[in-house]
Amino acid sequence: MSLETKIAKVIYVGCLTLFLTSLGCWALLAHQDVALSNGRPAGLAVSDEQFVHNAAQGGMAEVKLGQLTQDRGSSDAVKSFAQRMIAQHSRANDQLKQVAGQASISLPSEISTKDQSTYDRLSKLSGSDFDRAYARDMVEDHIADLAEFQKEANAGRSAEVKNFALQSLPMLREHLNQAREMLKLVSPNSARRNGSGHGVRSAR
Numbered sequence: 001m002s003l004e005t006k007i008a009k010v011i012y013v014g015c016l017t018l019f020l021t022s023l024g025c026w027a028l029l030a031h032q033d034v035a036l037s038n039g040r041p042a043g044l045a046v047s048d049e050q051f052v053h054n055a056a057q058g059g060m061a062e063v064k065l066g067q068l069t070q071d072r073g074s075s076d077a078v079k080s081f082a083q084r085m086i087a088q089h090s091r092a093n094d095q096l097k098q099v100a101g102q103a104s105i106s107l108p109s110e111i112s113t114k115d116q117s118t119y120d121r122l123s124k125l126s127g128s129d130f131d132r133a134y135a136r137d138m139v140e141d142h143i144a145d146l147a148e149f150q151k152e153a154n155a156g157r158s159a160e161v162k163n164f165a166l167q168s169l170p171m172l173r174e175h176l177n178q179a180r181e182m183l184k185l186v187s188p189n190s191a192r193r194n195g196s197g198h199g200v201r202s203a204r
Contacts, residue, residue, distance in 0.1 A: 048158040051148065051165070052100050056107045058145060059096060061115035062089040068119065069134055074127045077185050078134060081178055085138075088171060099164045128186065135183040142176035 062085045069082035100107050111119070118137055125133055149172055152165035 048103070048152070048156050048161045049105055051152045051156065052096065052103070052105050052161060053108055054112075054148065055165075056093070056096055056100070057110075057112045057115065058141070059089045059093040060108075061111040061119070062086075062141075063093070064111060065115075065119060065122065065134070065137075068123060069130070072122065072126050072130045073134065075131045075182075075186055077182055078131045081138070081182050082134075084178070085175070088175075092168060092171065096164060099160045102160045103158050131186040132183075132188075135179060135186050138179040139176065139183055142172055142179055146172050146176060 066082040066085035066089070070079060073079050073082065097107065110116075122130060122133055122137070146169070149165045149168055153162055153169060156162035156165060
C-alpha cells in the first residue's frame with residue numbers, strides 16, 4: 001500500500017469518526033431540548049403536566065361547588081357532603097401546589113370551562129332540584145377523577161406527581177362512596193320507598 005493510500009485512509013477514518021461523534025452530540029442536545037421544551041424539566045412527561053393542570057382545576061371546582069351548595073342546597077346530607085368537599089379538597093389543593101412547585105409546573109388560576117358550565121347550571125337551581133343535580137354531578141365527577149388519578153399513579157413519570165395521585169386515591173374512593181349514598185338519599189325513588197311504598201316513580 002502506497003504512502004498516499006495510507007494517508008488517504010487515515011484521513012477518511014478521522015473524518016468518519018468526527019462525523020459520527022458530531023452526530024451523537026447533536027442527538028443528545030436535541031433530546032435535551034425536547035425534554036426541556038416549554039419549561040418542562042427532563043423526565044416530566046406531558047401527561048404528568050396535563051394531570052396536574054386537570055387536578056388543580058378539578059380541586060378548585062370541588063371547593064367552588066361546595067360553597068355554592070351551602071347557599072342553594074336544602075338537604076342536611078348534601079350540605080354536610082359539600083362541607084367535606086370544601087375542607088378536604090382545599091387541603092389537597094395546597095398539597096398539589098407544593099408538588100407543582102417541585103416539578104416546576106405552572107398551575108391554572110381558574111376552573112375549566114366544563115366545570116364553570118356545571119356551576120352556572122347548578123346556580124340556577126335550589127332546594128331538592130339542586131340537591132339531586134349536585135349529587136349526580138358529584139358521582140360522575142368522582143368516577144372520572146378516580147380513573148384519572150389511578151392512571152397517573154400507575155403510569156406517571158414524575159415521582160412527586162405519581163405520589164400525590166397515589167395518596168389521593170383513598171380520599172377520592174371515600175368521596176365517591178359518600179356521593180353515591182347522598183344520591184340515594186335525595187333520589188325521588190328513595191323518598192317513595194321510605195314513604196308509603198305506593199306509586200314508585202322511575203328515576204330520570
